[in-house]
Amino acid sequence: MTGRMWHLARHDSRLFLLRKENLFFMLVMPILFMLFFSSVFRGGGGPEDVKVKLSVIDQDRSFLSHAFVRQLEGEHFDLAVFDAAPADSVELLRVLTIPASFGDSILAGRKVELDFTKHPDSNLSYDVAAEMHLHRAQVAFLGTLIRWEQELSRRFDHIDQVGEADRARLLALAAEPSLVTVQDRWAGEGRPVPSGAGQSIPGMLAMFVVMTVLIGGSESLTREKHQGTLARLLSTPFSRGEVLGGKVLHLTLVGLVQALVLMGAGEAMGAFHLFGIDFSWGPHAPTLILVLIPYAFAVACLTLFVGGLFRTTQQAESMAWLLGMILAAIGGCWWPLEAMPHGARVLAAFSPAYWAMSAFHALITFGQGPSAVILPSLILIGFGALFAWLGGRTMRSGGIG
Amino acid sequence: MTPVLAVENLRKSFGDLVAVDGVDFEVAEGEIFGFLGPNGAGKTTTISMIAGLLRPDDGEIRVDGVSIADDARAVKRKLGVVPQDVAVYAELSARENLRFWGGIYGLKGQALRERIEELLDQVGLSERADDPVKQYSGGMKRRLNLAMGLIHRPRLILLDEPTVGIDPQARKKILEIVESITRGGQTVLYTTHYLEEAESFCDRLAIIDHGRILAEGSIAQLKAQLGEGSLLTVQGEFLEQPFREILAGLGDLREVEITDGRAMLLVPGGSRGVGPALEGLYGAGLHLDDVLIKEPNLEDLFLKLTGRELRD
Known part of the structure; x- marks a missing residue:
């Protein structure tokens, strides 16, 4: 059975390579897209560049709380400060509440608790980044307080006892570089949300695997139906499963070759800093193949399904373009999955590209190990099985077998 | 076997x-x-x-x-x-x-x-x-x-x-x-x-x-399903039913297909029987515009079996 499928896959691959438009689509266009998007968004995208939205409700409104807010400003927050909770506070993504007792408690040496709340739809990675920034601000503020206390001529028990000069000195110290800093990093590239080349290169790879396989494959399947060669194949001793399996094997190989070409192109762009692009697939690059095989398989089976639905190559190609764009967009190929709202991420789960991108980000950006790709790979295999079954049915209803 | x-x-x-x-x-x-x-x-x-x-x-x-x-x-x-x-x-x-x-x-x-x-x-x-x-x-x-x-x-x-x-x-x-x-x-x-x-x-x-x-x-x-003989096709100004009645009085002539204005008949005895058959038809007062005599083939059999021509 494998030999028969291989015979067909090799033949189809040869036909695929004979068509110049397929070669252009596989080798030229995706690399141009990758270069363009990576150079346009080539900013590093590290924590220094990420501004995390944070709303601060300062119920204390003392010079101590002001000093703490100044410390927060030194971190990478996009701050909005309120004296009291605004009417729409439940809609705010992240809220830090400084209690009214903040200043007095610090001066009295009593424990004080800040309240940090997150909206259910807030981006998890940004939330984690906010916690890190908050943690750094806390440490810096403690350092500032220690320096301030050392400079004080006497000890104060109540906030009203602190004179203007001492208050101004605390604010000045809060603006200075902290003596103690916390260097917070993600394992890997240290990006709470993939951006720049870290987003666009894997995104273009995932998108062009879909586009190349879906457009080229559905066109060739409908052409084979139209010219009668598919029916002729089914009149040979090859079973229907072997014929369709051979088609899926060929399309999976096309997807894999497309992915490997773009992996190599992305690595080369990063290695030679083309247009200032800074990128590497990282130490887990070989593990990517564990995702790419099921991803290419899922897209190949989807192509079988789409190819079976239509009678003419024009119909199939038009639908392939449209479907490919939609799957890439909702799958997070154009923008980071982590930056998408909750509802869009639910929808995205229906796109194979989403699972491929999740695995890419886990490996490349978040530096997770091979275990992070197990679930996406299993889901992609499930997608493949579902589309293969649907493809078998559409091919049959199209009069093939 | x-x-x-x-x-x-x-x-x-x-x-x-x-x-x-x-x-x-x-x-x-x-x-x-x-x-x-x-x-x-x-x-x-x-x-x-x-x-x-x-x-x-x-x-x-x-x-x-x-x-x-x-x-x-x-x-x-x-x-x-x-x-x-x-x-x-x-x-x-x-x-x-x-x-x-x-x-x-x-x-x-x-x-x-x-x-x-x-x-x-x-x-x-x-x-x-x-x-x-x-x-x-x-x-x-x-x-x-x-x-x-x-x-x-x-x-x-x-x-x-x-x-x-x-x-x-x-x-x-x-x-x-x-x-x-x-x-x-x-x-x-x-x-x-x-x-x-x-x-x-x-x-x-x-x-x-x-x-x-x-x-x-x-x-x-x-x-052989058509029978031995020649095929005589005539066209003229006649209707199907009166033509059948005339045919009934003409002995051995066998109907293959008859419609208004056109009739295909099998004439026993081959071409020798065609002359007497035509004499009978003219004698019955029919006005014929076109007469065709040929040996029967599968097309004629198909017409006899289905009532239509093979290339319809």
Whole structure:
């Protein structure tokens, strides 16, 4: 059975390579897209560049709380400060509440608790980044307080006892570089949300695997139906499963070759800093193949399904373009999955590209190990099985077998 | 002796349309069996079921005694299918097409190369064997289409209207190739709606219409169903019913088909009986505009069986 499928896959691959438009689509266009998007968004995208939205409700409104807010400003927050909770506070993504007792408690040496709340739809990675920034601000503020206390001529028990000069000195110290800093990093590239080349290169790879396989494959399947060669194949001793399996094997190989070409192109762009692009697939690059095989398989089976639905190559190609764009967009190929709202991420789960991108980000950006790709790979295999079954049915209803 | 092909009570419907309605026939070894019928008669649907492309609703197909339902792979290995529409890879050359299809049937190496050369020679494509098929004429594509079905020396060749839609010269060439195949003693199921092809190649014929076999037998047996004699076709200003009444008074003349203004009659005793028959018709007061006398053929039998012409 494998030999028969291989015979067909090799033949189809040869036909695929004979068509110049397929070669252009596989080798030229995706690399141009990758270069363009990576150079346009080539900013590093590290924590220094990420501004995390944070709303601060300062119920204390003392010079101590002001000093703490100044410390927060030194971190990478996009701050909005309120004296009291605004009417729409439940809609705010992240809220830090400084209690009214903040200043007095610090001066009295009593424990004080800040309240940090997150909206259910807030981006998890940004939330984690906010916690890190908050943690750094806390440490810096403690350092500032220690320096301030050392400079004080006497000890104060109540906030009203602190004179203007001492208050101004605390604010000045809060603006200075902290003596103690916390260097917070993600394992890997240290990006709470993939951006720049870290987003666009894997995104273009995932998108062009879909586009190349879906457009080229559905066109060739409908052409084979139209010219009668598919029916002729089914009149040979090859079973229907072997014929369709051979088609899926060929399309999976096309997807894999497309992915490997773009992996190599992305690595080369990063290695030679083309247009200032800074990128590497990282130490887990070989593990990517564990995702790419099921991803290419899922897209190949989807192509079988789409190819079976239509009678003419024009119909199939038009639908392939449209479907490919939609799957890439909702799958997070154009923008980071982590930056998408909750509802869009639910929808995205229906796109194979989403699972491929999740695995890419886990490996490349978040530096997770091979275990992070197990679930996406299993889901992609499930997608493949579902589309293969649907493809078998559409091919049959199209009069093939 | 087990027939090479045995078809029993074959049925196939597409929704409300009954395409094949209880077809039975057998093809013996070395026999050229023709399937003659107009477009839409059920010929291609029957061939598609024999080729394993369509699943019958009912009935059985056996090749060399093996049912396709029991062992489709074994049956298909013995078949050489030549579809009605040219089904070749246009980007590849004739040689590459033949190599691919030969590989499907397990041919390889020297045996495959020799077989390809033999077929290219047989269908007259040796000189253009390495050109892309998309540069071929319609007739050349048809010849390649034919060669592809023969690459593995099949036990049973299914030729589905191999000459449809091509110019007379290309048709002549295809027919020469088919003749050379049939001279080789291979078993062939040949579908056509061209009467002269059926009469010139086929040992036996089945006339099919609306999914049913209307008549089956050798050419001579089928013609005998019309009876001995000459066919007299007359046209004039008459109506069907009065013409029948006149005919009833004219002794041996037999009706083949009568409509208003046109009648086809079988005249016993051949051309010698035509004169008295015409005298009888004129004598009855009929005014005839046109008179045609000819020997009966399968077209006439088809008309008698179905009430319409083969090319309707």
